[in-house]
Each structure stands twice: as C-alpha cells, then as structure tokens.
Amino acid sequence: xxxxxxxxxxxxxxxxxACKAQDGTxxxxxxxxxxxxxxxxxxxxxPAPEAAxxxxxxxxxxxxxxxxxxxANTPVPAPARPVGPEPVAGTDYVVIEGGxxxxxxxxxxxxxxxxxxxxxxxxxxxxxxxxxxxxxxADVNFVYVPAGFGGIWDNYARAYYAAxxxxxxxxxxxALYAAIHIDQTLKGERGTDSVEDIANFYGKYGVDPKxxxxxxxxxxxAAKVNRAKQFAQRSKIGGTPSVIVNGKxxxxxxxFEDMLRIxxxxxxxERAANAK
Numbered sequence: 001x002x003x004x005x006x007x008x009x010x011x012x013x014x015x016x017x018a019c020k021a022q023d024g025t026x027x028x029x030x031x032x033x034x035x036x037x038x039x040x041x042x043x044x045x046x047p048a049p050e051a052a053x054x055x056x057x058x059x060x061x062x063x064x065x066x067x068x069x070x071x072a073n074t075p076v077p078a079p080a081r082p083v084g085p086e087p088v089a090g091t092d093y094v095v096i097e098g099g100x101x102x103x104x105x106x107x108x109x110x111x112x113x114x115x116x117x118x119x120x121x122x123x124x125x126x127x128x129x130x131x132x133x134x135x136x137x138a139d140v141n142f143v144y145v146p147a148g149f150g151g152i153w154d155n156y157a158r159a160y161y162a163a164x165x166x167x168x169x170x171x172x173x174x175a176l177y178a179a180i181h182i183d184q185t186l187k188g189e190r191g192t193d194s195v196e197d198i199a200n201f202y203g204k205y206g207v208d209p210k211x212x213x214x215x216x217x218x219x220x221x222a223a224k225v226n227r228a229k230q231f232a233q234r235s236k237i238g239g240t241p242s243v244i245v246n247g248k249x250x251x252x253x254x255x256f257e258d259m260l261r262i263x264x265x266x267x268x269x270e271r272a273a274n275a276k
Contacts (some may be wrong), residue, residue, distance in 0.1 A: 003004070016187075018239035019119030019147075068137065079137040082264040092262045094236070094250040100229045101247040108141040109270045111263060114232050114242040116147045117156040118188035125241045125256050132260045139266055144173075147240050148229045153187060159198050161224040162215040168205050177202065203251040246270050 085095055090156060101110035113129055114215040115122040133142045146157035159176075163169040179201055180188040187193050195216055199209040215221060235244050241257055243251040253259035 099247040123177045156214045161221045192255040
C-alpha cells in the first residue's frame with residue numbers, strides 16, 4: 001500500500017497548493033514536492049567475534065556469545081550532520097513567541113506536522129515526511145497534529161484521534177490519504193463524508209463502525225481536537241502541511257524537501273542547546 005500510495009501521489013497533476021482554513025486566512029501557495037535524493041547507505045561495521053569460546057562450548061553457544069559481545073560493543077551512531085546552509089530566521093523559519101512542544105517528552109526534541117487528511121498538499125507531502133520520520137534519531141519525537149479548520153476538517157481530525165485511541169492510526173494513516181486522494185472512495189473536500197462513511201472506512205481495518213462512531217463523538221477525542229486547534233493557532237500556521245520544531249520554530253522553506261532540510265538544522269540546534 002505504501003509503495004502504491006507514493007507512486008500514485010507523484011503522478012497527481014497539477015501540482016498541489018497548500019490547504020487552508022475555510023475562512024481563507026491561510027496561505028494559498030505551497031512548496032512543490034520533488035523526489036528526494038536517495039541517501040547513501042553506509043555499511044555498518046561488524047565487530048569480529050571472540051577468537052575462542054570457552055572450552056567445551058558448542059559452536060552455536062560460541063556464536064551466540066560472540067553476537068552478544070558484538071551488540072554490546074557496537075557504538076550508537078551519531079545523528080547525521082544537516083546538509084546545506086544554516087537556515088535564516090524570517091526566511092527559512094519563523095520563531096514562535098512563547099512556543100511550547102505539543103506533547104513534551106523529557107530528553108526529546110519534538111517535530112510536529114500539522115496536517116489534514118482532506119488536504120491534497122498534505123497527501124503529497126506524506127511519502128516524503130513518512131520516509132524522513134523513519135530515519136530520525138532516537139532523541140527526536142515526531143507527532144502528527146490534525147488541523148481542525150471546521151466542517152469536514154474537524155470530522156477527519158476526530159477520526160485521527162479515534163483511530164489513535166483504538167490502536168489503528170499507524171496502519172491506516174497512509175491508507176486514508178489514498179482513499180480520499182487516489183481511490184476516491186471517500187470524497188474529502190470534494191463532497192461531504194458523513195461520520196458513518198468515515199467509520200465504515202475504519203471498519204475495513206478491524207474496528208467495529210459503531211465503536212468508531214462512538215469514539216469519534218467522545219469527550220476525550222473532542223478535547224484532543226480542541227488542543228490541536230489551540231496548538232495550530234498558537235503556532236500561527238499559514239496552511240497545511242506545517243512543520244513545527246520543538247514548539248519554537250515554524251519551518252518555511254522553498255519546497256517540501258527544503259522544509260525537511262531546514263527541520264534537520266533546527267533539530268541539531270535544539271540538540272546543541274540541550275547539551276549545554
């Protein structure tokens with residue numbers, strides 16, 4: 001599904017524009033996505049096993065011991081150095097006054113993507129950000145924050161948190177983008193998807209539609225959606241997708257790849273500040 005989703009999205013024309021709130025206050029132009037360059041895979045060094053096992057040990061036991069020693073002695077790789085020039089405030093990012101992470105975690109640098117399932121630009125960004133997210137260092141905590149711009153946006157924001165509550169968010173995230181923008185079994189902003197329509201989509205992934213509907217309408221999900229709205233408002237986003245680093249920086253950039261490059265620099269900046 002992920003490969004099919006990525007290939008289908010790259011074929012979408014014309015190029016997507018940034019999605020915006022229904023009141024029209026958001027930016028109307030988004031950075032165009034380009035195909036990310038393949039990262040060079042550096043071969044991992046494998047420590048040599050111990051020269052000799054304990055006397056009487058079987059070959060299998062000796063191999064296990066060597067494997068254990070190798071794992072214990074393998075150094076944790078350092079985060080990759082960001083590429084390109086240092087980002088410039090006002091051009092590459094905006095400092096968010098009094099900004100705070102959405103979900104603070106001790107010892108973690110947060111990267112939040114404010115997105116909308118119904119947003120074509122977000123659907124186009126997802127294969128890039130999904131691949132980038134998978135390679136983030138262990139000290140970075142990536143969180144999705146659904147945008148609630150009213151109407152169908154709010155329904156899909158509730159769907160995100162209902163899916164998270166029911167434990168199916170990760171396996172349905174790409175699939176929901178595909179259902180709206182590729183397969184068009186859901187309409188997104190092209191029509192009006194009812195709560196039942198959305199619940200029936202999640203029914204394909206082992207969730208009882210009535211349970212999903214009830215969860216979407218729950219107090220806890222409503223509270224999470226309101227909190228996400230407050231975060232987006234506090235971050236002064238101009239549209240979706242938006243990337244926020246540690247609650248402090250709203251990333252700009254010239255394109256989707258450039259946004260992620262700038263985010264890498266800001267992550268490194270926060271890491272260096274935390275080390276002082």
